[in-house]
Amino acid sequence: MPSRKTKGKKKSVPTAPVSKGALNNVKNKIKRENLLYAARKAHNVNKHKSRKELLKREQADPQLKEERLANNIPTTIENTRIYDETVDATIEGEDEFEEYFKNKRAPKVLITTSKFARAQAYEFSDQLINIIPGSEFVKRGQKFTMKEIAQFCINRDYTDLVVISEDKKVVNGLTFVHLPDGPTMFFSLTSLRMPKQISGHGRATSHIPELILNSFSTRLGMTVGRLFQSLFPQTPEFVGRQVVTLHNQRDFIFFRRHRYLFKETERVGLQELGPQFTLKLRLVRRGIAEEMEWEHRPEMDKEKRKFYL
Amino acid sequence: MKVLVAAEDSGSLKDISFPFGTNTSVQQSTQPTITTFASAGRSSYVQRMIIAKLNAGKEYICIARKGGIIQLYDVNPPHALFMEWKDMTHPPDDAFVGLEYVEGKLSSCTATGKLIIRDLQSISDSTNDYYTLLGEPINAFRVHPNQPNIIAYGGKERELEISIIENICRRESNSTTDSESDQLSSWYIAAIPTGRTLSRRKLWKAKNVKNDELDLRVPVWISDIRFLDVNRNSQTDFRLAISTRFGHVRVYETKYSRKPIVNVEVGEHPLIALSPFINDHEIIYCDTNSTTARFNLINGRKGGHYSGAAGSVLCLDSFFPEQERSMTEGNEDVATSVARVPSGEVPLLATGGLDRFLRVYNLQTRELVAKVFVGAKLSAVCIVDGNSTVPPEPVSERESDEEEDEEAVDSDLVKTEGERKRGKRLRTEEALTDEVGSKNKRKKRVRMHDELASQDDDEEDDADDVWNLLDAEEEEEEEPRIKKEEDEDRVASSSSATQSSLRRRKHGSRAATSR
Numbered sequence: 001m002p003s004r005k006t007k008g009k010k011k012s013v014p015t016a017p018v019s020k021g022a023l024n025n026v027k028n029k030i031k032r033e034n035l036l037y038a039a040r041k042a043h044n045v046n047k048h049k050s051r052k053e054l055l056k057r058e059q060a061d062p063q064l065k066e067e068r069l070a071n072n073i074p075t076t077i078e079n080t081r082i083y084d085e086t087v088d089a090t091i092e093g094e095d096e097f098e099e100y101f102k103n104k105r106a107p108k109v110l111i112t113t114s115k116f117a118r119a120q121a122y123e124f125s126d127q128l129i130n131i132i133p134g135s136e137f138v139k140r141g142q143k144f145t146m147k148e149i150a151q152f153c154i155n156r157d158y159t160d161l162v163v164i165s166e167d168k169k170v171v172n173g174l175t176f177v178h179l180p181d182g183p184t185m186f187f188s189l190t191s192l193r194m195p196k197q198i199s200g201h202g203r204a205t206s207h208i209p210e211l212i213l214n215s216f217s218t219r220l221g222m223t224v225g226r227l228f229q230s231l232f233p234q235t236p237e238f239v240g241r242q243v244v245t246l247h248n249q250r251d252f253i254f255f256r257r258h259r260y261l262f263k264e265t266e267r268v269g270l271q272e273l274g275p276q277f278t279l280k281l282r283l284v285r286r287g288i289a290e291e292m293e294w295e296h297r298p299e300m301d302k303e304k305r306k307f308y309l
Numbered sequence: 310m311k312v313l314v315a316a317e318d319s320g321s322l323k324d325i326s327f328p329f330g331t332n333t334s335v336q337q338s339t340q341p342t343i344t345t346f347a348s349a350g351r352s353s354y355v356q357r358m359i360i361a362k363l364n365a366g367k368e369y370i371c372i373a374r375k376g377g378i379i380q381l382y383d384v385n386p387p388h389a390l391f392m393e394w395k396d397m398t399h400p401p402d403d404a405f406v407g408l409e410y411v412e413g414k415l416s417s418c419t420a421t422g423k424l425i426i427r428d429l430q431s432i433s434d435s436t437n438d439y440y441t442l443l444g445e446p447i448n449a450f451r452v453h454p455n456q457p458n459i460i461a462y463g464g465k466e467r468e469l470e471i472s473i474i475e476n477i478c479r480r481e482s483n484s485t486t487d488s489e490s491d492q493l494s495s496w497y498i499a500a501i502p503t504g505r506t507l508s509r510r511k512l513w514k515a516k517n518v519k520n521d522e523l524d525l526r527v528p529v530w531i532s533d534i535r536f537l538d539v540n541r542n543s544q545t546d547f548r549l550a551i552s553t554r555f556g557h558v559r560v561y562e563t564k565y566s567r568k569p570i571v572n573v574e575v576g577e578h579p580l581i582a583l584s585p586f587i588n589d590h591e592i593i594y595c596d597t598n599s600t601t602a603r604f605n606l607i608n609g610r611k612g613g614h615y616s617g618a619a620g621s622v623l624c625l626d627s628f629f630p631e632q633e634r635s636m637t638e639g640n641e642d643v644a645t646s647v648a649r650v651p652s653g654e655v656p657l658l659a660t661g662g663l664d665r666f667l668r669v670y671n672l673q674t675r676e677l678v679a680k681v682f683v684g685a686k687l688s689a690v691c692i693v694d695g696n697s698t699v700p701p702e703p704v705s706e707r708e709s710d711e712e713e714d715e716e717a718v719d720s721d722l723v724k725t726e727g728e729r730k731r732g733k734r735l736r737t738e739e740a741l742t743d744e745v746g747s748k749n750k751r752k753k754r755v756r757m758h759d760e761l762a763s764q765d766d767d768e769e770d771d772a773d774d775v776w777n778l779l780d781a782e783e784e785e786e787e788e789p790r791i792k793k794e795e796d797e798d799r800v801a802s803s804s805s806a807t808q809s810s811l812r813r814r815k816h817g818s819r820a821a822t823s824r
Contacts, residue, residue: 093319291621
């Protein structure tokens with residue numbers, strides 16, 4: 001007999017074949033333990049047996065498996081999401097990104113940091129320069145405000161301004177200013193992993209990457225997606241086999257960068273290039289930090305099945 | 310009810326009709342019918358929209374678009390274009406900051422200060438537009454709601470000014486006897502010898518408030534102006550409320566002082582617009598941080614938020630039923646001369662802004678009446694019909710009529726339920742104000758007294774005025790204590806009674822006759 005903790009019998013009792021009441025009626029503790037053990041074992045054996053049978057049946061008739069998978073949809077937070085009428089709403093008229101999408105204006109991005117930035121911010125800016133093709137870094141002085149810098153950028157035909165926020169030697173935020181008419185979006189940045197920290201990471205090349213934007217579905221989400229899209233040139237260099245992914249799940253935006261490899265005809269291999277980080281939208285303002293368009297408020301986290309992107 | 314909104318993203322207008330209780334965020338709720346028309350692209354989106362009632366009794370949507378275009382559209386579907394004037398701004402990227410329709414005169418003002426007044430009574434006449442230059446920059450512009458020759462304007466580093474257009478005159482007597490000419494306004498634009506340039510005379514100019522506690526000059530940036538207490542019918546005595554981009558709400562009494570009699574910083578964010586409330590001692594404002602709230606101009610305190618907006622609210626339109634309006638103004642002649650009064654029983658406030666939602670609130674209880682996803686940022690909003698049901702469309706087919714009847718029944722149910730709730734809430738609010746009011750009143754008085762004592766000698770009269778108002782307010786709050794089962798109308802009438810009693814004190818003989 002295997003040694004079992006006495007605690008176990010109090011907590012969970014198997015459903016079959018011995019019922020809870022029947023076990024409680026057994027006065028002898030050792031007997032009771034044995035019965036419980038037997039019941040659990042029988043349950044497990046049954047489970048494995050039925051699974052094997054199911055497998056056999058499904059191998060014989062693959063349609064059965066399809067049916068089972070089609071019918072058996074587990075409820076998740078995503079598919080029980082609270083109804084949002086703005087999901088998949090058509091983009092009416094034009095927005096601030098029209099220049100990029102209609103007139104194919106090539107992006108020209110300036111990257112800078114918050115004031116008094118430390119090494120961590122500069123290391124991260126190196127990564128961003130690497131990710132966004134054709135972007136430039138300018139060291140932030142103490143003289144100018146962000147609005148002034150944005151104006152200087154407009155004068156020099158930049159299309160976007162990215163500001164890296166750093167606090168206590170930790171990169172904690174990213175601000176994107178689309179130029180010349182906005183919008184301005186602030187994201188908080190967490191879970192940053194530099195390429196060095198990713199085991200088996202590859203080395204990125206200077207090719208223009210492909211871009212994957214996942215599930216930016218609401219009207220606000222579309223604006224966010226369009227902002228990210230407008231940072232990258234519209235002509236990816238497929239030779240480089242590099243992909244930048246921005247995956248939105250439950251309002252968290254996961255950034256990943258990979259190189260794909262065709263090892264065989266069926267499957268594709270992935271090599272992560274890094275860095276990894278997670279963004280969460282905090283604030284959208286119209287123009288260059290003018291009127292507030294959307295703000296993440298603490299009460300928005302109350303309902304965990306309500307998503308805004 | 311029916312609301313017209315202007316979509317900024319597509320430069321179009323939308324006609325939205327829905328019953329009370331509509332909420333597009335709830336899948337099972339009744340959905341609104343939205344008709345889009347007059348699309349002109351983002352480059353010429355609608356900056357200002359009003360509804361003008363012409364002589365023939367027909368109502369038109371009057372819009373000022375970016376790029377200097379002013380258009381008149383029919384209010385009723387299919388919304389045919391009635392009139393269009395181009396190149397009303399110079400340079401073309403100039404923005405309209407005001408569009409007003411008073412007594413048949415359509416005034417449009419641009420940020421560079423070009424004021425164009427057009428006489429819509431002679432709409433076919435090609436030379437019916439006259440202009441004057443107010444000087445740069447202008448951020449807010451209003452015409453007096455009863456006197457089309459009185460204008461108020463202000464802007465960035467530009468103090469509030471009131472001017473009179475001397476070419477717009479009032480007809481002395483009704484010499485014409487035709488029934489058509491009865492409909493004509495009593496105001497006309499006099500013949501101008503010098504081409505089409507109007508002559509303007511400055512009546513009054515505000516003075517900046519005192520320096521702040523660090524002895525620094527307080528910057529000026531007026532964002533909106535509203536005339537209060539509009540039927541004084543005088544050319545020297547005005548009461549105005551303004552909002553500033555530095556978060557201030559100010560009230561001026563032009564007769565007493567060039568400085569504001571009330572100056573309160575309601576928040577740290579810039580204020581965008583003001584909208585009138587049922588009575589003249591409260592006003593509604595919105596700021597760049599999604600706040601829309603009521604503000605009491607007498608005790609300088611917030612009267613509660615119209616909550617729900619996710620983004621900044623850019624446009625407000627408040628509406629109150631006809632009888633309430635006439636009661637507050639105390640003069641029936643004036644009430645009929647107001648540009649337009651939509652039908653409806655409940656006072657309403659429509660807001661629209663950057664979150665792409667149209668929200669309609671009950672003006673009195675601040676309860677959300679309807680919420681509609683429009684799909685584009687809203688730059689202007691106008692309530693056309695304030696009834697709780699969907700307005701009947703002029704359709705010839707019988708089938709569609711029957712459908713509408715069914716809808717109407719549904720919405721009636723919604724309305725009665727809503728009203729019950731509102732009544733309940735109102736009662737509780739009254740009870741609360743009873744408790745809190747008496748405590749705060751003493752403090753308030755002391756504070757007001759200190760403030761007033763510090764002002765100049767010639768403002769003594771003004772101080773008395775504020776005291777009168779405070780007394781009047783006390784009267785108002787005592788009433789519910791006696792009768793707690795009052796409904797909304799009763800409250801409104803009591804507040805209007807306060808107004809008229811106040812007016813009686815101020816301008817003895819004239820207001821007394823009005824009651």
